[in-house]
Amino acid sequence: MWNFIVQTFTWWNGQTMGTRFATWRFGKRVGEDEFGNVYYEGGTSSYGLPKRWVIYKGYAEASAIPPGWHGWMHHRTDVPPSKENYAVKDWQKEHRANPTGSPQAYRPPGSLAVAGERPRVTGDYDAWTPGN
Structure with a gap:
């Protein structure tokens, strides 16, 4: 029952x-990838290409x-990795989940989210004031 509710409203x-x-x-x-995501093909898009979609295992990321x-x-290719001997290249990185909104997210120097004191203004910026 819980799966039915989740699939209906999310x-x-x-x-x-x-x-x-x-x-x-x-x-x-x-085919299916190492994360458990399942890939499908069927029908034709408005561009005349076959429709392709993925059903994620768990959260859609x-x-x-x-x-x-x-x-x-x-x-980019017509042959899916499940039908060829696809090997990961040595320059390809492991998957890392999108860190946006988490403590691991990138925060540049001077960001309000970074602890500590912000760097002093260097004088290369003149603030706008009305009437000038």
């Missing part, structure tokens, strides 16, 4: 009821798509 937690129906009706399973699957999803 889009960020797996798949919605509409996506479940469209996947059942038109989707052809293409677009940055959780590995590089090989990202290329396939964006029509």
Whole structure:
């Protein structure tokens, strides 16, 4: 029952009821990545390209798509990684979740979120005042 409620009222937690129906009706399973995300293809887009979509395992985080699957999803290649011997390149980094809004987020020097004293103004900026 809980899955039904979640799929009815949320889009960020797996798949919605509409996506479940469209996947059942038109989707052809293409493969699965190491994170448990499942990839589908079916139908044709308005550009004449095959429609491709992913059903995330858990929270829908677009940055959780590995590089090989990202290329396939964006029509950079027609062969999905599940049908070829895709090997991660040595220059590719491991996936890291998007840290925005978390303590691990980037905070530049001078940000109000950084502890400590802000750097002094250097004089290269003149504040606007009315009438000048």
